[in-house]
Amino acid sequence: MKRLLAEFVASAIVIFARFLTAARGLWTAGPPDLAPKVFFANHASNGDFVLLWSVLPHRLRRRTRPVAASDYWLKSALRAFVGRDVFRAVLINRIPEDRTEDPVAQMLGALEAGSSLILFPEGKRNMGPDRLLPFKSGLYHLARQRPQTGLVPVWIANLNRALPKGEILPVPIICTVTFGAPLFIKEGEAKEDFLARAEAALRKLAETVERPPT
């Protein structure tokens, strides 16, 4: 019963997101297979993972789980239902002192079980003029533990205009979600080098969709 309701809410959210944003997934490196992968994307709006999730092909969407903060998603029963049952988020604790589980271990567990992940390596929403904030190291640890898993850079364009920070009501603006070629960690690649490479891949993807400044 709960499962059915979750499916229904999920479909409603996808339809709503498409209605507002007419969003399309642009697969620049060809259509995706179902193997577990980690989508890492820029983060400027609360709706980011919903949009990314809703442009995935149906089968892939059903096995893709966003990585999200437990302090936000467990605050009320409704949020917990949406976070846990609808999106089946991997909920991690942002505060190291309170942790009972290691976030990287949680994410690895999900990948091990055949799921794909949506991750925002900037760690929080980017409000500033910079295109990206410095990446947190979680992406590196995942790659180090599972070098066979492809890390797919994803650039989400325009959603921060449809739903700017601090606004409740989204307005219709066309958004695009661009998927790049998967990245793999190299033998013995240092943390800083790998994160710099991942960041560069995402920046490069952004340049392909941004309009020239006017």
Add this chain to the structure above:
Amino acid sequence: MTLPHPDLAQLLLFLLAFMLLASSVGFVLQQRYSPDGHNQVIENLNDRIRAWWVMIVLMAIALIGGQFGTTLLFAFCSFAALREFVTLLDTRRGDHWAVAAAFFVVLPLQYYLIYIEWIGLYAILIPVYAFLLIPMIAVARGETDKFLTRIAGIQWALMISVYCISHVPALLSLEIPGYEGRNVMLIAFLIIVVQGSDVMQYVWGKLMGRRKIAPKVSPSKTIEGLAGGALSALVIGASLSWITPFSPGQAALLSAVIVICGFFGGLVMSAIKRDRGVKDWGTMIAGHGGMIDRMDSVIFSAPIFFHLTRYWWSVT
């Protein structure tokens, strides 16, 4: 729901036959010249024909569905067009409520007024009330940087995407003596002349287009294409006079006005696209770009056609 008017049924059957012919020609051309999808022109032509099927079926359902169906269909067209237009603006956080008002208040209200046929109000809702309301909402947020540009952009978006497009279903509220119950054919006339002119300009331009009219704005438009397309549209318009309250001569004259407005509409919308650095307004319809790409000629001709018809033929 009542049966469609016999004239409408006849027109739709004619369109059906025409589309079957177009699809067959497209199929044969593809078999012969582009079996593996290499010929860009033929692939594009077939994309367009497929999109045409969808549009004609949607139009047919709406027209048969009467005033409610037609108004709803064009309300959705306006929504998609406004979404495309706003996407190309440089809106910022301070415009959020103004944009929300455009989408969630002005657009539904305009179409509601069209539906209840309150012509005195829907004719001025956007040029007067929304024109003043939008800057009032925006100024309350206090962001003054590029204020005039931002406000003008939103106002243009509303005029083009909502006001102009809404004058297509508004044709249903005209009262023309001796033409009762057939107003939906005015919409069919307008759309067929506009789109016929677009298609024939494309065909004539591909066949014998040489001299470019506006190379900087729209490199695909040629004098030969325009002349051939316009003349073809006049013939189409005159031959459709049986579905209108106009005589063949009047229908040809109105077609001329429609073609000229439509032509400049296409140019103006291209100029905006170039200014914003994009090739198409959107990607909604394969082969056609976005909603505004397909509607640009209708957008500019609908209000003019509405007012000319209203002034000379309607009693309201």
